[in-house]
Amino acid sequence: MRRAIVMGGSFAGLLAARVLADHASEVVVLEPDGANGSSHGAPHRHQLHALLSMGHAQLDRWLPGLTEDLLAGGARLGVGAEVSYYVDGVLKPCVPSNTMLGATRLFLEEHVRRRVLAVPNISLVRAQARDLIFDGAKVCGIRFTSACDTMTSDKLAELDGDLVVDAMGRSSRLGSWLLRNGWDSAPMDRMRVDLGYATAEFHRGNELPGTVIAHASPGPASGYRQHLSEPGALVAVEGNRWSVVMVGYNDYRPGRDPEAFLERMRRCVAPIREVADQCKLDGDIRTFYFRESQRRRFTRLKRFPGGLIVAGDAVASVNPAYGQGLTLATLAASSLSAHLRSGASPREPAWDYFRRLGAVVDAAWNVSATADLAQPHVSGPYPPGYRLIRWASDRVVEASIIDPTVNKEFMAVVNMRKHPRALTRPRLLLRSARVLSRR
Structure with missing residues (x-):
């Protein structure tokens, strides 16, 4: 290819540009907010993000040494x-091979952007895409329009590309x-x-020397008030x-009040309680509201133009509570x-x-x-066989709290290293049944 164009310079766009650099003489990334990224394009950037171990592996694949x-x-x-x-306050068995990178999204994106834009045939243009040319x-x-221009039609410029x-x-306005x-x-x-979530930062000392990540979730099929x-x-994360x-x-979303936030932390698992009691809050609490998961089904179209690819949240945006978003972007680049x-x-x-x-998207969605x-407040749509899938998955989750082997398989799915169908294999279901019967 002579030139490839990437509309959007966030995480997914930068990784797509890195891949395209191996196949095109020139890659142009259009980003209205320039090299520093945009809080407008991703208003949840300041929230805590997880880079699952599969995403971590893919990042190191495309940006060695990152x-x-x-x-x-x-x-x-x-x-x-x-x-x-933790599940309902119970610490799950350790998975020795499990890894997780602790960093804020802004810090991670800054390093990814610097590495990607250092590739000789990738350039960034401060501009906003307005339409496609066929x-x-x-x-x-x-x-497109320059980032300094208004949306008047007489200032539209054109840029040709092979992809x-x-x-x-x-x-995205692609539709x-x-x-x-x-x-x-x-x-x-x-x-x-x-879903509502709120992120706060605290000064870090030596209060939890052996902890990098602690994640607590409710038990299988339990309501958030139960x-x-x-x-x-x-x-x-960085900066100590x-x-x-x-x-x-639903109506149990956290807010910006520091005292209410600390009170919620004190009802959480021990590491989070300890930070609430021993560490000083640093800055304001930031909130974000996620209304719905979305998935665009491009494979259901009967026809689609050549020269066009879609990546990142423009394809699928799933509940961020499961930390799949950044990893989905890395897997889109590999796809x-x-x-x-x-x-x-x-x-x-x-x-x-x-x-x-x-x-990949269907697995994350499922x-x-x-x-x-x-x-209780989520009303569907329900996938075929949901009740059986739900029952089996609950049993596997229960067994993973007790058994290291089941937990290893479960965490491989959580970290997107294995497809969710791994949790329905007869051998794992049988082991889960034996574990629960002994309990």
Whole structure:
């Protein structure tokens, strides 16, 4: 390819650009807020984010040495017992191979952006994409406005390209652009979850020397007013700080009041209680409301233009309580790489790419949807066989609290290293049944 264009310079867009640099002479990233990123494009950037171990592995694949750079800048890498998971206040068995990177999203994105933009054939332009340009059945470029211009039509400029990537997030206008040019927009699945979460940072000392990550969640199918400890997470991040997030559904969403936030922390598991009691709050508490999970089903379209790829939240945005978003972005980049390495022409519709990515997105969606549907206020849609899937998954979760072998398999799915179908294999279900019967 001569030129590839990426619309959006957030996490997913930067990784797509890194992949495209191996296949195009020039890669142009359009980002209205320039090299410093945009809180407008991702208003939840300041919330605590998790980079699951599969996402961590993919990042190091595309940006070798990134972990070392992050650790040198103050990030923390948790291994084995340094990463603790609790269910209803009970500590789960240690998984020695489990890893988790502790860093804020802003810090992580800053390092990713610096590394990606250092690639010689990648450049960033401060501009906002406004529409696609078509040549028959292929996208051949975009129309855009400079970041300093208004949205008046007389200031629209054009940029041609052999491949265009939509990485504009949940608010992407791609669907309306396709309709305007005579194409169908992708059908969308929605699941309303009404999740609220709040993140606060605390000064970190030696109060928890052996902890990098502590995550607490309610037990299987338990309501948020019935579980034994508050759901939340604690992560050691750069700058000698603890980042703490508390979550709640429906009318139980956390707010910005410091005393109320600390009170919720004191109803959580021991590491989070200890930070509430011993550490000083640093700055304001930031809240975010996530109304619904969304998934665009591109593989259900009967036709799609060539020269067009979609990545990141523009494809799927699932409940952030499960920490899948950043890892999905890394897997979208790897799906794009596999598609291009297969010899696929950018002039043809990227069905192979959408099938590859669809398998990953569907797996993440199934994990989050199965858990969300256990909440009393979430009303569907229910997938086929949901009751059986829910019953089996609850039994596996219960057994994972007791048995290290079951927990290892369960955490491999949570960290997106294995497909959720791994939890329905007869051998694992039988072991879970034996564990629970002995209990």
